[in-house]
Amino acid sequence: MTSPPRLRSHALSATDDPFASLTDPAASREPVRRSTSDDGAALPPPIKRVVLDRTPRPIDPATDVVAPIAKDQTLGPERLRIEHVSIGYGEARVVKDLSLSIHQGEVLALIGPSGCGKTTFLRSMNRLTEQTASAWREGQILLDGRDIYETELPRLRRKIAMVFQQPNPFPMSIFDNIAYAIRVQNRKTPGKAEVRERVVDSLRRAGLYDELGGDLDKPALRLSGGQQQRLCIARAIATNPEVLLMDEPCSALDPRSTAVIEDLIGELRESLAIVIVTHNLAQAHRVADNVAFMYLGDLVEHGPVDQVFEQPRAQRTRDYVAGVFG
Amino acid sequence: MSSAPVVPRPVTPVPTTPQERRPVQPAGDSVRNWRLRHRIAHGAAWAAGIFVIAVTASIMGFMAWKGLHYLNPSLIWQRPTPGLAQGDTGGIRDPLIGTLLATFIGTLFAAPLGIATAVWVGEYGKPAKLARAIESAIEMVAGMPNIVLAIFGLAIFQLPFFSFLSFKAQGGGVYGRSFIAAGLIMSLIAIPLIYTATREGLAQLPAKLREGSWALGKTKICTIRTVLLPQIRPNIATGIVLGMGRIVGDTAIVVVLLGAALQIDPVGDTPGLNVLRGGGSTLTTYVYAASPAGEGNAPQKAYAAAFLLLLIVVFLNALVGWIGRRTKNSEITQ
Ligand SMILES: Nc1ncnc2c1ncn2[C@@H]1O[C@H](COP(=O)(O)OP(=O)(O)OP(=O)(O)O)[C@@H](O)[C@H]1O
Ligand SMILES: [Mg+2]
Numbered sequence: 001m002t003s004p005p006r007l008r009s010h011a012l013s014a015t016d017d018p019f020a021s022l023t024d025p026a027a028s029r030e031p032v033r034r035s036t037s038d039d040g041a042a043l044p045p046p047i048k049r050v051v052l053d054r055t056p057r058p059i060d061p062a063t064d065v066v067a068p069i070a071k072d073q074t075l076g077p078e079r080l081r082i083e084h085v086s087i088g089y090g091e092a093r094v095v096k097d098l099s100l101s102i103h104q105g106e107v108l109a110l111i112g113p114s115g116c117g118k119t120t121f122l123r124s125m126n127r128l129t130e131q132t133a134s135a136w137r138e139g140q141i142l143l144d145g146r147d148i149y150e151t152e153l154p155r156l157r158r159k160i161a162m163v164f165q166q167p168n169p170f171p172m173s174i175f176d177n178i179a180y181a182i183r184v185q186n187r188k189t190p191g192k193a194e195v196r197e198r199v200v201d202s203l204r205r206a207g208l209y210d211e212l213g214g215d216l217d218k219p220a221l222r223l224s225g226g227q228q229q230r231l232c233i234a235r236a237i238a239t240n241p242e243v244l245l246m247d248e249p250c251s252a253l254d255p256r257s258t259a260v261i262e263d264l265i266g267e268l269r270e271s272l273a274i275v276i277v278t279h280n281l282a283q284a285h286r287v288a289d290n291v292a293f294m295y296l297g298d299l300v301e302h303g304p305v306d307q308v309f310e311q312p313r314a315q316r317t318r319d320y321v322a323g324v325f326g
Numbered sequence: 327m328s329s330a331p332v333v334p335r336p337v338t339p340v341p342t343t344p345q346e347r348r349p350v351q352p353a354g355d356s357v358r359n360w361r362l363r364h365r366i367a368h369g370a371a372w373a374a375g376i377f378v379i380a381v382t383a384s385i386m387g388f389m390a391w392k393g394l395h396y397l398n399p400s401l402i403w404q405r406p407t408p409g410l411a412q413g414d415t416g417g418i419r420d421p422l423i424g425t426l427l428a429t430f431i432g433t434l435f436a437a438p439l440g441i442a443t444a445v446w447v448g449e450y451g452k453p454a455k456l457a458r459a460i461e462s463a464i465e466m467v468a469g470m471p472n473i474v475l476a477i478f479g480l481a482i483f484q485l486p487f488f489s490f491l492s493f494k495a496q497g498g499g500v501y502g503r504s505f506i507a508a509g510l511i512m513s514l515i516a517i518p519l520i521y522t523a524t525r526e527g528l529a530q531l532p533a534k535l536r537e538g539s540w541a542l543g544k545t546k547i548c549t550i551r552t553v554l555l556p557q558i559r560p561n562i563a564t565g566i567v568l569g570m571g572r573i574v575g576d577t578a579i580v581v582v583l584l585g586a587a588l589q590i591d592p593v594g595d596t597p598g599l600n601v602l603r604g605g606g607s608t609l610t611t612y613v614y615a616a617s618p619a620g621e622g623n624a625p626q627k628a629y630a631a632a633f634l635l636l637l638i639v640v641f642l643n644a645l646v647g648w649i650g651r652r653t654k655n656s657e658i659t660q
Binding site: 131 | 540543545548551
């Protein structure tokens with residue numbers, strides 16, 4: 001299913017998130033912390049000031065949190081249901097009482113200023129936050145009606161796959177990268193022939209197979225950044241997951257690779273539920289069905305993409321969207 | 327902001343031919359313009375460097391000259407025998423085998439232990455107190471003089487319980503000295519090096535590699551085996567080779583736990599095992615025994631053995647360098 005191009009004639013500002021730097025005093029400190037917390041990612045783009053038509057004003061967080069409006073009924077069955085989830089590190093509460101649900105065939109874009117807890121929330125869905133010693137969580141996350149803590153971890157993560165901000169292929173051949181994902185732990189089953197079939201199939205679905213010209217034994221690190229990221233997507237979907245989490249998957253890529261990956265998201269959505277974190281509102285607009293806007297840990301607004309971008313109901317959403325669409 | 331006067335840089339003409347290009351030197355920064363103190367310090371640093379090179383070169387040169395003079399194939403193949411005249415003392419076969427065997431046994435124990443400990447401390451490390459305790463224990467072992475380890479080892483291996491590892495006298499006394507006993511204690515001097523190299527290798531791996539594997543539903547142990555350890559193979563290899571160097575150079579443990587007898591002295595009838603249970607010597611103790619400081623009756627052979635020892639160590643060092651360079655060139659480290 002292809003959605004008609006929805007990109008409007010809004011002039012896009014080049015910056016990621018100018019609004020945060022205007023309202024949130026912590027945001028001006030953020031770049032230093034961010035460059036270290038994201039595994040040595042490239043430094044964030046220089047913050048460009050954007051002139052808003054109004055001065056943003058601090059808002060009492062509780063006043064404009066908006067309940068989701070009725071869901072689009074054309075979507076598939078519900079996959080993930082998040083109920084009153086709060087997540088924090090030590091004393092800090094980073095995600096506050098967040099509830100939403102995600103259906104098969106849906107692409108949900110998580111947007112919001114830097115440091116509002118998008119990555120934390122995303123990583124809690126496949127239980128990667130547990131890796132941080134100080135992290136805690138309240139509330140329930142259900143996958144197909146079952147608490148994710150009831151499924152054993154390896155199985156859960158094969159159902160809820162993840163693509164990271166930085167392409168992170170393993171330093172093995174392209175084939176081994178995906179074969180590693182397909183095999184349960186290091187078991188020899190399924191056999192070579194079946195693995196090969198599934199490797200090729202994943203690469204096809206990720207739109208990488210034809211580009212490789214059959215050379216699957218090439219070291220994965222020799223691929224270009226965009227190809228590496230698509231390899232990571234191929235790896236993530238190789239286990240036939242039900243949910244695909246993507247944390248700013250295009251932030252390290254050029255516009256062409258970004259476009260390829262956006263097309264890919266459009267194709268993958270039929271069999272999956274996709275949650276994508278992005279700072280690029282135009283991208284959210286292009287790929288998402290629904291948008292969730294987070295601000296300082298609150299889920300401020302959650303609704304269909306057109307509604308959130310064109311008739312945002314919450315003041316903070318309006319400010320955020322306006323700030324970027326200038 | 328200091329307000330140093332801005333001196334305009336002299337304009338140097340652009341060199342036209344490659345010969346004219348010289349390394350860029352800041353204008354005026356020539357030794358001749360330095361203060362006297364700095365010139366003396368500079369000169370002293372040079373002299374110290376040259377001195378170190380000179381010492382190394384003379385050791386190598388001297389040993390090579392002596393060694394090449396006396397080292398010959400028959401020396402290597404002959405067994406050493408006790409004798410009063412130099413001509414009766416045979417070759418250095420047994421000490422050479424002793425060195426190789428002790429190094430092999432020591433590494434065989436040290437490598438898995440060192441790597442496993444490093445993996446546990448680096449990748450699991452809980453409870454944190456235990457991890458810290460292990461860390462400081464390894465540091466402590468690294469700092470212990472070999473002779474202390476050797477004496478401790480002797481106390482252990484002379485226990486009746488360990489009599490199967492060495493020679494047992496008629497009256498029930500346990501000799502406590504054997505290749506296996508020496509090798510086990512020698513592994514202790516190699517473990518810290520292997521541990522440290524593995525730890526450092528693991529620490530330099532980016533978190534995204536681990537998380538990438540965990541996110542595929544892989545367990546920690548599977549991630550370690552398939553993704554992490556293959557990545558740090560060069561680090562581990564370097565640690566192992568450094569550890570081998572330590573074992574090759576050890577003397578104290580050989581004297582105390584191997585008996586430093588001239589010949590390999592099998593105990594029991596089981597082939598292979600009898601050598602492990604028996605004592606012997608290595609090149610280090612042989613050099614001592616044959617030199618004027620020991621029995622003193624075979625100085626030429628001491629030189630030959632010392633040269634061989636030096637060759638082994640130089641070879642191990644070259645191996646470390648080679649592994650390091652090879653890693654730098656490979657794409658694994660990016
Ligand atoms: N491992 C951690 N330990 C402690 N605090 C953390 C940790 N990771 C993130 N935080 C804090 O949690 C908050 C939310 O971080 P998170 O990475 O989820 O933000 P984000 O919305 O993904 O930001 P960005 O858009 O910049 O990626 C931040 O204030 C951050 O400082
Ligand atoms: Mg993030």
